[in-house]
C-alpha cells in the first residue's frame with residue numbers, strides 16, 4: 247500500500263512533474279511556493295519506492311491551530327483507486343493527532359475546453375472527506391473562474407459556546423493599508439496589505455478611511471486589476487461602514503477561522519463598478 251513520508255527538497259523535481267502534468271500554471275506556482283516557504287509539513291505518497299502523490303498543510307500564524315491544505319495531487323496513472331482520498335485522510339489524522347482545530351482548502355471551478363472541470367474530482371474528494379463549502383468568490387482566479395473554499399473542523403468545538411455570550415472582544419485597532427499585490431495564481435485579482443498600529447501616533451487620524459480604500463482601488467485599476475478581495479477578522483466593527491461606502495460587497499465568512507467565535511469575513515470589489 248502507498249504510504250506518506252515527509253517531503254524533502256530533493257523530491258521537488260518529481261513532485262512538480264506530477265503537478266504540472268495536471269496543469270502547467272499550477273506546477274509553476276507550486277514550485278515558487280515550495281522554494282519560498284519550504285517543505286515543512288509537506289508529504290509525498292510513495293508506492294514501491296516511487297513518488298506518486300503529494301499533499302501537506304501550512305499552519306496559519308495568529309490563529310488557534312488553523313491550517314490550509316497545500317498542493318494535493320496524485321499521478322494521473324493512479325487516479326480513481328482511492329489513493330487520493332486515503333492520502334488526504336492520513337494527513338488529516340496527522341493533524342488530529344497534533345490537536346489541530348480546523349483545516350481549509352480551496353478549489354477552482356475552472357472548465358478546460360478539452361478536459362472539462364479538471365478540479366471536480368478534487369472537490370468531490372474533499373466533500374467525501376467531510377469538508378463543507380464556506381465561501382465562493384466569483385471571478386477570483388480569472389473572469390468566470392470562481393474560488394470555492396471548504397472547511398473541515400478537526401476536533402469537537404465547545405458545544406456550550408455561544409457567540410452572544412462569548413467573551414470575544416470587539417477590537418478597534420488602527421489599521422493602515424501599506425501596499426497592494428496581485429493574489430498568487432490569479433489573473434488580475436488584487437488585495438491590499440495592511441498593518442495594525444496599536445499606538446496612536448501624532449499623525450494618527452487616518453484609520454481605515456473610505457479615502458484610503460479608494461486610493462487602493464484606483465491603484466489596482468491602474469495596475470490592470472479586475473477585482474479586489476479583502477479579508478478581515480469578524481471582531482473589527484469599524485471596518486464595515488468604510489468598506490460599504492467604498493463599494494465593497496460582503497462575500498461570506500470562514501467559520502471560526504481565527505478561533506472559536508472569530509470568523510474571517512471576505513469582501514470583494516468589482517473594479518468595473520469603479
Ligand SMILES: CC(C)(COP(=O)(O)OP(=O)(O)OC[C@H]1O[C@@H](n2cnc3c(N)ncnc32)[C@H](O)[C@@H]1OP(=O)(O)O)[C@@H](O)C(=O)NCCC(=O)NCCS
Pocket residue numbers: 268318319320321324325326327328329330331332352353354364365366367368369370371374
Ligand atoms: C483529487 C485527487 C488527488 C483525487 O485522487 P484519486 O485517487 O483520483 O481519488 P479517489 O479514488 O481517492 O476518490 C476520492 C473521491 O473522488 C471522487 N471521485 C473519484 N473518481 C471520480 C471521478 N472519475 N469523477 C468524479 N469524482 C470522482 C469520489 O467522490 C471519491 O470519493 P468516494 O470514493 O468516497 O466516492 C486526484 O484526482 C488528482 O490529483 N486530481 C488532480 C489534482 C487536483 O485537482 N488537486 C486538487 C487541487 S485543489
